[in-house]
Every structure is written in structure tokens, then in C-alpha cells.
Amino acid sequence: MSLLERGFKSWAEKFAEGLRKELGVGIDEPMNLEKLASFFGSKLLTPVEIPGMTESHLKQLLSVDPSGWSAVTVCVGQRSVIIHNPRHSSGRQASNIAHEIAHLILEHEPTRVVMSHDGALVMRSFNEKQEEEANWLASCLLLPRQAIIASLKNKLSLEGIAERFRVSEPLVRFRVQKTGAQIQMKRSRIA
Numbered sequence: 001m002s003l004l005e006r007g008f009k010s011w012a013e014k015f016a017e018g019l020r021k022e023l024g025v026g027i028d029e030p031m032n033l034e035k036l037a038s039f040f041g042s043k044l045l046t047p048v049e050i051p052g053m054t055e056s057h058l059k060q061l062l063s064v065d066p067s068g069w070s071a072v073t074v075c076v077g078q079r080s081v082i083i084h085n086p087r088h089s090s091g092r093q094a095s096n097i098a099h100e101i102a103h104l105i106l107e108h109e110p111t112r113v114v115m116s117h118d119g120a121l122v123m124r125s126f127n128e129k130q131e132e133e134a135n136w137l138a139s140c141l142l143l144p145r146q147a148i149i150a151s152l153k154n155k156l157s158l159e160g161i162a163e164r165f166r167v168s169e170p171l172v173r174f175r176v177q178k179t180g181a182q183i184q185m186k187r188s189r190i191a
Contacts (some may be wrong), residue, residue: 003129016140030166033097040104042080071096091168098138148181
């Protein structure tokens with residue numbers, strides 16, 4: 001069952017479309033994530049770009065357990081830094097980054113993290129509704145419904161759409177199914 005409030009999905013589609021216009025990113029272009037992050041006062045970094053990161057921390061994050069994390073936003077005052085995992089595929093990185101930016105756009109309450117007695121980081125809070133909202137908005141930012149319709153009209157495959165918009169095929173599949181774009185295309189062929 002969806003936790004999204006009525007009207008959130010259509011708001012997110014319109015917001016993403018308007019934001020693309022404001023950033024000068026065409027509906028048929030991949031989202032420029034550096035530009036998007038900067039627009040919302042954030043900077044994108046990978047762990048190797050963080051001053052003071054030790055070799056042992058980098059080894060843990062990038063070699064020992066690269067599948068154990070995706071991205072995190074660290075806020076200090078009005079500035080934020082999104083640290084993302086460069087070991088993920090480029091499409092997955094795009095989703096990770098857009099998800100973090102969506103949290104910033106939606107002004108979500110940050111998750112509380114504490115350090116356990118053994119030095120491990122542990123999440124103290126998790127808001128499922130906020131995560132669902134960020135997932136939906138991120139997918140709209142990366143692959144607007146209009147772009148899906150246009151791509152399907154141009155007979156692009158799911159793989160072709162993923163390549164064009166620099167996203168993952170699972171994201172394309174998700175968006176095609178959840179937006180009803182494929183059904184709309186079938187109906188327009190019948191009419």
C-alpha cells in the first residue's frame with residue numbers, strides 16, 4: 001500500500017518538469033545531477049574526495065563492502081554534501097544521487113544516526129513515507145513521464161531509454177509500469 005498522499009505523484013511530475021525548464025535541461029535529455037545538486041545548495045562527492053578519509057575507511061567503503069551503502073547527505077548549516085558510491089553502476093548512482101536531492105527538495109527530516117559501542121553506525125530512525133516520496137520524486141527528476149511517452153512513440157527499447165537518460169533499466173521498467181505510459185501507448189494505437 002502506498003504511503004503517498006493523494007496528488008503527490010502528479011505534483012512531483014509537474015515539479016520535475018518545471019525544474020527541468022528552470023535548469024535548462026530538455027525533457028528529452030538526461031538530468032544534469034551536478035547542476036541539480038548545486039541548484040539546491042549541495043555538492044556531490046565520492047569518498048575519495050572527502051578530506052581526511054583514511055585508507056582503511058576508503059578500503060571498507062569501496063573494496064570490502066561497496067554494496068553496503070548507496071549515498072548519504074551530510075548537512076552543515078545551509079550547505080549539504082551528497083556522498084555517493086562510485087562502485088555502483090552509473091544508472092544506480094544517478095538514482096542514489098537523485099534520491100538524496102529529492103530529500104533536500106522535500107525538506108525531509110534527516111535520519112538520526114548514532115555510533116554503537118563497537119564503532120558501527122546505526123540508524124535510529126526511518127521514515128517509510130519520506131523514503132517513498134523521495135523515491136517517486138527522484139524517478140520523476142531522472143525520467144519524466146513525457147520523456148517516457150516520447151521515447152516509446154519513437155520506438156526506443158527500455159534499454160535504449162535507459163542509455164539515453166543515463167538511468168538503470170529497472171528504473172525505466174518501474175516508470176513505464178507506474179506511470180501508465182505503456183497502456184496509454186497501446187490505447188493510442190487502437191484509436
